[in-house]
Amino acid sequence: MNILKPEIKYTEMRQGERGRIVTIPDNSYEVLQNDFTLATHLKSITELNLKKVKGIYIQADSEIDAVIAALYSYKKFSYDNEMGSENEIYDYDDDFDYDDYEDYEDIEWLQEKWADGTFCHVPILTGTEFVHGHIKSPNPFMMDAQYAQKIQLTPSEQDPYWKSILSPLIINIHNTGLEELKRVMEMEDRFYILFEARADLLNAFSLFMDVGDGDDRQETVLNQFQKDFIFEADIEFIQVSKAPMPYLTALFNQTASELGKKIAPSVNCEEVITQLVNYRKQKFESIRDIERIIHKALRYSVGNSIGKSEFERIFLKDKVSMEDKDLTGKAIKELNKLIGLKEVKQQLLRIVDRMKLAEMRKQAGYPTIDHHMAAVFMGNPGTAKTTVARIFGQLLFDSKVLTNNVFIEVSRKDLIGQYVGWTSHKVQEVFDKGKGGTIFVDEAYSLVNKKDGYSDEAFSAIIQHMENNPDTLVIFAGYTDEMLDFIQSANPGLQSRLTNIIQFEDYEEKQLQEIFYYHVERSGYELESKKAASKIVGLFIKNLNRLDGRQFGNGRMMRKLLSSSVGYMAQRKPKNINLLLAEDIQSASDELLETEAILQMKQKEKRVGFKTY
Secondary structure: OOOOOOOEEEEEOHHHOEEEEEEOOOOOHHHHHHHHHOOHHHHHHHHOOOOOOOEEEEEEOOHHHHHHHHHHHHHHHHHHOOOOOOOOOOOEOOOOOHHHOOOHHHHHHHHHHOHHHOOOEEEEEEHHHHHHHHOOOOOHHHOOHHHHHHHHHOOOOOOOHHHHEOOOEEEEOOOOOHHHHHHHHOOOOOOEEEEEEHHHHHHOOOOOOOOOOHHHOOOOOOOHHHHHHHHHOOEEEEEOOOOOHHHHHHHHHHHHHHOOOEEOOOOOHHHHHHHHHHHHHHHOOHHHHHHHHHHHHHOOOOOOEEOHHHHHHHOHHHHHHHHHHHHHHHHHHHHHHOOOOHHHHHHHHHHHHHHHHHHHHHHHOOOOOOOOOEEEEEEOOOOOHHHHHHHHHHHHHHOOOOOOOOEEEEOHHHHOOOOOOHHHHHHHHHHHHOOOOEEEEEOHHHHOOOOOOOHHHHHHHHHHHHHHOOOOEEEEEEOHHHHHHHHHHOOHHHHOOOOOEEEEOOOOHHHHHHHHHHHHHHOOOEEOOHHHHHHHHHHHHHHHHHOOHHHOOHHHHHHHHHHHHHHHHHHOOOOOOOEEOHHHHHHHHHHHHHHHHHHHHHHHHHHHHOOOO
16 A cells, blocks of 8 residues: 555644645656555545646545545545646645745744645644634634634744645645635645545434444435535545455555564454454544554554464453344354355345244244244355354344354253163253253254164153254254265154244355465465465365265364364474475375275165164
């Protein structure tokens, strides 16, 4: 990024007056517009035609975002008006008498900032400062009380420093009368960059309204006064939307780099930034807050990198409340992040909506169609059944359908007792732990075993507790064929409750490759050649499918491939402990294929009795 953080500073002027200025970047607009690849929220600047316009009106989330947009907009204005070096705009004011200027130091300051008819700094003013600079007897009702008091304490008939040079002006027009502002703008021929931070607008009402979380920031709609002002003053308007995550992530890493630090692979930058946005809410200030959080983390860091624990310290006090407030959005994001599973996601959300509606009608006292808090997940290993089950439970908890966000995963050994009479007690223990939450029964068909005599006891106990705990979600999961047999062989009481059935299809080859890359990145590794890795992984998947592929593991196998690849990387004692070579992945692929072939051969030998329990 060319404009990482605007260089805003205060400079002492005459009689205690302080000038607030921002440095103009040296880069040309052609160079700066490359930033819009990541800074997509600023890309609308490229669509503006700023030739011979009076100015531009910017609305942004915060002042710092507005100033960043102002610098890009000024460069676009210079480019559209073919102003050569782009900073060579205005000469000194011919009517300004430097001989009568009271403070020689100010002349030096002016010469430094605007030497040879060019300038490298632009003043940042409030609307009140700008209006008062042109009107010797300002209307006190047009000013905020703090500034009116300042004027009375330090009266001066001398023009402010910025009037002497016809440079552009960046003006925060919050709480400024637009009619008076327009009238004053007409007095001088200069380019005005006006801005308003939405945070300022919301802060004015923060005592009377809930502003919500950071991710809920909404675009502000222009009122009729603002529309009239923009039209009559002959200025352009842009609304800077919320900064996208790739842009914020780039700022995050670049800021750390400029401080001589690296972000450790264990740090999920997007997670930290999301936490920061939610923590700061409407006061989030993009690069300023990113710089603040990295400075805070640096206090605890050792060495050249900043790790996960350093960032966790910052949000420790607010951790519980943040989790409570943002769980719904988090669950949806986790679901959408899963690769593939389009039909599963759609069906799951329909079930959630249906259960949510039923709960709302029940709470309101309306009759509801009977729905059972049970579901069946069918599919091969590694198709994300357990992961989706956790998200399912979380979504229902967030929707207030479930009263507990606990997730209990059990199998036959957790439900079937060793002796007659023990099974019902074990089932009760599981339901007591999972009360109001989610109970996930993996390989549910293993409960069906006519030989041991415990199956009937187990199913009777499960049905009874499902009946007694209608606020508890029970998910039965396993292989597709076995689960179909399980449903058909279940007694009528259980069978009638298994109406929410979701089929998890195997992943396609491209999706499996994406899963492999996801785990590589998430684990903090890098690929020497993604193209070479893609060929190896693709061939690995094809060879697996040539075997009896029902149990080859899907996404789980991609994790095994990465784990095995890391083992081969460790064996060659690498200098770069993060770089996976193609040979590492190839060796892992060969090993796993050989192992799978042996396992499949053994499985075929036992296939005759596979479905007999």
